[in-house]
Amino acid sequence: MIYQDNLQFALQLDEQDALRSFRSEFLIPKHNGEDAVYLCGNSLGLQPRSAKKYIQDQLNAWETNAVEGWFTGDEPWLNYHKQLLPALSNLLGAKQTEITVMNSLTVNLHLLMVSFYKPTGKRYKILMEAGAFPSDQYAVESQVRFHGFDPNGAVIEVAPRAGETTLRTEDILKQITDNADELALVLFSGINYYTGQFFDLEAIARAGHAAGAMVGFDLAHAAGNVPLKLHDWGADFACWCSYKYMNSGPGGISGIFVHEKHFTDTSLNRFAGWWGYRRDKQFLMAPGFEPENGAEGWNVSTSPIILMALHRASLDIFERAGGLQALRAKSELLTGYLEYLISEVNKKHGEEVYHIITPADNSRRGCQLSVVCKRKAKEIFNYLAQNGVIGDWREPDVIRLSPVPLYNSYVDVYRASESLFRAI
Structure with a gap:
């Protein structure tokens, strides 16, 4: 134009x-x-006018049904989260079974690293972009320390070339190849929060897997903003927040993606909770954790219905917008x-x-x-x-x-x- x-x-x-x-x-x-001219959706999306109604509907259900709201009414809370999955599936390029909605972003990043950062004596390093959002840096530092490694040696940060502000894809891929024997995890943002650069996630996933590493993405600035194909790209995991481009309220609910190739991998560690227990036996209250099949098996705590209602208000607009x-x-x-x-x-x-x-x-x-x-x-x-x-x-x-x-x-x-x- x-x-x-x-x-x-x-x-x-x-x-x-x-x-x-x-x-x-x-x-x-x-x-x-x-x-006002509001150009800050990268930090906090605007409130949908429908948000109050979506919240009020759930307050009404609480008022009318009390605890029975989990099982009765127009939208029983026990499966309320499933109403969010079709829209998220389209936005993320993932199967609905590969997505679940839970917690907040950095909590989810930690929980996913429990499963997908599996350091060994030689293969223990994490590769990420220099200048990633500080929360990611802190999470990675604390994870490698938890496993007994020094972040100065265990974290590889890929920086722009001298005089440049953004990363070249070939430099990212070269760092992955050069450190292939020692990489346990490649962890990249979808979009760098500072520069706004959208990384070539497909190429990064392919190179990380060729090096024998797990590959995960923080999509805080990418989800609801740019086209994503998490399933096709073969990413092992991803997480995101919903309060930026997905307009789901300050501190809104987060979500995770786990590729279906990991659903039956019993070697993966996870920090378990009752909400991730297999649904057909959940109310038997039996000892011994048996995860629900799919990403829902990584759930830990009970769904926060009010936060999910806010999320749904915005996701329904995305669907109607095409x-x-x-x-x-x-x-x-x-x-x-x-x-x-x-x-x-x-x-x-x-x-x-x-x-x-x-x-x-x-x-x-x-x-x-x-x-x-x-x-x-x-x-x-x-x-x-x-x-x-x-x-x-x-x-x-x-x-x-x-x-x-x-x-x-x-x-x-x-x-x-x-x-x-x-x-x-």
Whole structure:
């Protein structure tokens, strides 16, 4: 598409947008009585208007049925989580049996590493990207220490080349190959939180398995954002959060993927709980853990129904919008338009004040653009916030802006570029 730097063009794109009606299904923060330009879905998605109803339905069921709500009513809680699986299956490229909804992201990462990080005397190292989200780094450090290894020797971090900000796929694959004899686990983000780079997960999975390692992904910034094919790629496991692009509330419920090839592997360790016990015998309360077949066998604690109701409110919108395929097409146009407008702002000022470090290739990014401000970065970020443009700040000089196709408009993107221009 040939973009134009004017409001009329943005209005025209919004008029032609087949997904424009979904914006009205979300509650947008106000600034001076008007909709703010909310470009922070990479950190916290907006609240669906339907969220209150979905929660109220379960409060009503609790009021009416009390404990019998687990077994009676329109949506018995015992199997409530299964209503989330069709939409998640489409978003993640996984079989429904390979997914379960539980806990929060880092808890799930730890539980999965119990099963899939199996160090031996020689094969004990974990390979991950340098600059991964700190929570992942802390989880990995604590896991290797738990097994008696020093993180300085047991964790291999792949960093960008000198003078570059993103990773080259060939460098990731070379590090896997070079350390093949010592790798127990390859653990990568789907999208790096800081740069917005979408990694070639299929190539990473293939290389990790060729090296004899397990392969897992943290999809916090990828789930609900970019196309995923976890089953076809052969990933051993993955986990994600739901409060970013899946709009399921602050601290919303997480989920896990376990590839079906591991369902009958009795050699895998796991930290077990009653909710993961085989369903046909669950209420016999027998000693000795027998896992439910599939990813549900990794469940530990009782389903938090209210959190799942919030999650379902958003997932139902994804389904009605046509899933990620339709959303992805709009996402590429929205993000491309923002990229174009930022370049126009730089041209007007005769210098590159705003430098985008996110890959320019659509296939290597999602909604997010990470923008380095080359002068007065924090002042510019504060100016945006004071003028109703809500983005995300990362030290020392990066503003993350993420136009989300479910609720952002082309006019949002245009207004953001106007504020970036005025801020200078």
